[in-house]
Amino acid sequence: MQMPSFAFPAIRQDTNRATWPTETFGRAPYKPFLLLAVLDLMDAGRITENRIVPDDDLTDAFMLYWNAILPDRLRPSLHLPFFYLRTDGFWTLHPIPGKTLLATEPSSWRNVRERYAFASxxxxxxxxxxxxQKRATARLNLIRRSFAPVLEKLLLDLANTQLSAFDYADILLRETPALYEKAVEKPARDQAFRRVIVKVYDHRCALCGIRIISPDSRTVVDAAHIKDWAVSHDDSPTNGLALCKLCHWTFDSGLVGFDDDFKVIVARSITRDGNLPGHIQQFANRPMIMPERECYYPATDNLAWHRQRYKLG
Structure with a gap:
């Protein structure tokens, strides 16, 4: 039996071989990445109605493709395809109630979220x-029209990673985490763990409290395991912290930790060898910035493992 087929119509893309690589045929890949992200969210059950909301799920799905294919090229300007797909005849923008449907280009992804409730x-x-099956053929057709053959397998693998990551993240976010029956590949694990930890800490560093989200929805925080994954094989929120880049390095180096009351411990060694720790010493005895829900609080056993490893306290 022949597989049912469907393909997106031709889409307009900026062509500039000086800017875009041969792997994208010298064309801007913003729109194909966005459409692939939409297909992924449908596969994951995140889009079940004809409403494509400019939310964190769409951001993460788009960024997985961008970071894998074009990590060092320009800005990952998701606001551009979300807005300009409307010129291709099959994408409609719906303003937030009370807002006007503006014809001017939004300035950022944040600006898209302020203007539009969803696209359809x-x-x-x-x-x-x-x-x-039609989704699968639409995906393959879009990939083959938009990218060189050398990227086909990678893009299909990324779609599988996306689906596994959403599935695994759902497991991790349960109040009583269940054992995950299937083996999860590292790319999907990393993606899911990052997504979960950033979500439960609401983009805020558990140590210093900084919370910054760029106009293009890049977050200041990383997801850090408390007890190393190689030892614990534990990706649950109770074994994670959201930490900004400096605090992540400081924690992973054993220069700070937390006691069982979730207060900061600063290593005595931090002032040795001419170090000037600046504001880090001021964190001593400060309370951790906690997740809103208690079921996601760090497990004290994990905090104790980290203290013992680095002889803190």
């Missing part, structure tokens, strides 16, 4: 894409 696909297209 042509209703007939959406009905086609609800069929998993």
């Amino acid at each position: 696909l042509n209703e007939g297209f959406f009905e086609h894409l609800k069929n998993p």
